[in-house]
Amino acid sequence: MSPANLARVFITRRLPQVDELEQLRQIAVVETWSERQPPTYSVLLEKVKSIDGLLCLLTDSIDRQLLEIAPSLKVISQMAVGYDNIDIPAATARGVPVGNTPGVLTNATADLTWALLMAAARRIVEAQSFVRGGQWLTWEPTLLLGADLSGSTLGIVGLGRIGQAVARRARGFDMKILYYSRHRLEPSLEESLGVEYAELKTLLSESDFISLHTALSAETYHLIGDRQFQLMKSSAILINTARGSIVDSQALYQALSTNQIAGAALDVTDPEPIPMDSPLLKLDNVIITPHIGSASYQTRAKMAQMAINNLIAGLEGKRLPHCVNDELYR
Ligand code: NAP
Ligand code: GLV
Numbered sequence: 001m002s003p004a005n006l007a008r009v010f011i012t013r014r015l016p017q018v019d020e021l022e023q024l025r026q027i028a029v030v031e032t033w034s035e036r037q038p039p040t041y042s043v044l045l046e047k048v049k050s051i052d053g054l055l056c057l058l059t060d061s062i063d064r065q066l067l068e069i070a071p072s073l074k075v076i077s078q079m080a081v082g083y084d085n086i087d088i089p090a091a092t093a094r095g096v097p098v099g100n101t102p103g104v105l106t107n108a109t110a111d112l113t114w115a116l117l118m119a120a121a122r123r124i125v126e127a128q129s130f131v132r133g134g135q136w137l138t139w140e141p142t143l144l145l146g147a148d149l150s151g152s153t154l155g156i157v158g159l160g161r162i163g164q165a166v167a168r169r170a171r172g173f174d175m176k177i178l179y180y181s182r183h184r185l186e187p188s189l190e191e192s193l194g195v196e197y198a199e200l201k202t203l204l205s206e207s208d209f210i211s212l213h214t215a216l217s218a219e220t221y222h223l224i225g226d227r228q229f230q231l232m233k234s235s236a237i238l239i240n241t242a243r244g245s246i247v248d249s250q251a252l253y254q255a256l257s258t259n260q261i262a263g264a265a266l267d268v269t270d271p272e273p274i275p276m277d278s279p280l281l282k283l284d285n286v287i288i289t290p291h292i293g294s295a296s297y298q299t300r301a302k303m304a305q306m307a308i309n310n311l312i313a314g315l316e317g318k319r320l321p322h323c324v325n326d327e328l329y330r
Helices: 019-027 041-048 064-068 088-093 106-121 124-132 161-171 187-193 200-206 226-231 249-257 297-315
Strands: 007-011 028-032 053-056 075-078 153-157 176-180 195-197 209-212 237-240 263-266 286-288
Touching (some): 007 297, 019 028, 019 297, 041 064, 053 297, 064 088, 075 297, 106 124, 106 209, 106 237, 106 263, 106 286, 106 297, 153 161, 153 200, 161 176, 161 187, 176 200, 187 195, 200 226, 226 249
Parallel strands (some): 053 075, 153 176, 153 209, 176 195, 209 237, 263 286
């Protein structure tokens, strides 16, 4: 194909090196944003005016205004499962399919959730600082005591792919598992996962560990705020690897700083990155990682492959293998 006939694509960050990138270059002129910081919104506005395909990340805001000035845009492919940064109704109204990367990151994200849960339960980060700070003098019967997992109750909010993968891990630790989700699972699936449905209030008041796994939407924004923290046990530990603004950060700070709950472990914050003057960073009972749920070599390569395959399908006018707004094909 002569360059004049090639599609034009903008990729908003460097991707892992995967063979699919070469396949993409056979059919498109590919421009990749090579800086560490994401392109600004004004850069995105400029780029979308002349492209056929956009491969974006969760840090890129793809809103109605941007879509309105993208006359040739045929496909948006997001390298993430969550797509709350994209105005899906606006994309659908313009006939633009949006792809995402479900499934391939489920286990990696559940693993990170589990690592955070165990680290918070057993105060691993505090213990590490204790040792490096030269405070380890002897074995002490009451030094750095934490919580048992075995025999405790885990409350999973949002029992989708990742929530279920977390439930499978919890079974191996002999935990009782409650869940609250938009839809109740079939009884046979509840039984095989070993989970019990509970209303959110019940789950919050009965769980020792609460792990959030819903998508971010208007319904789940600040799902966990002052009133919900008041329902929790004073020994409760909150884990959030979903999206930062599902939790009201001020209410979280209040709950942690007054020992209304025992601790929290967050892979996601509101905003991201967390500002260095955030009061949360001054608390010992919170662990924060920089949104690394899917950050394993294998998983990120699979996400890149999936995102490029979605992009290629969209450029070729084919159905995206993983499409968020597949009502476009009905
Ligand atoms: P999923 O399979 O769609 O699971 C989400 C679950 O939340 C579904 O069961 C959904 O119910 C439920 N839900 C949605 N809205 C709800 C509401 N208002 N109240 C109660 N439950 C609700 O998605 P997933 O693949 O597990 O991913 C979940 C989220 O994790 C993503 O959207 C993303 O934000 C986040 N994530 C973070 C990382 C990270 O790096 N930290 C990595 C991957 C994903 P329905 O079945 O009714 O839709
Ligand atoms: C990461 O947060 C994702 O949604 O894939």
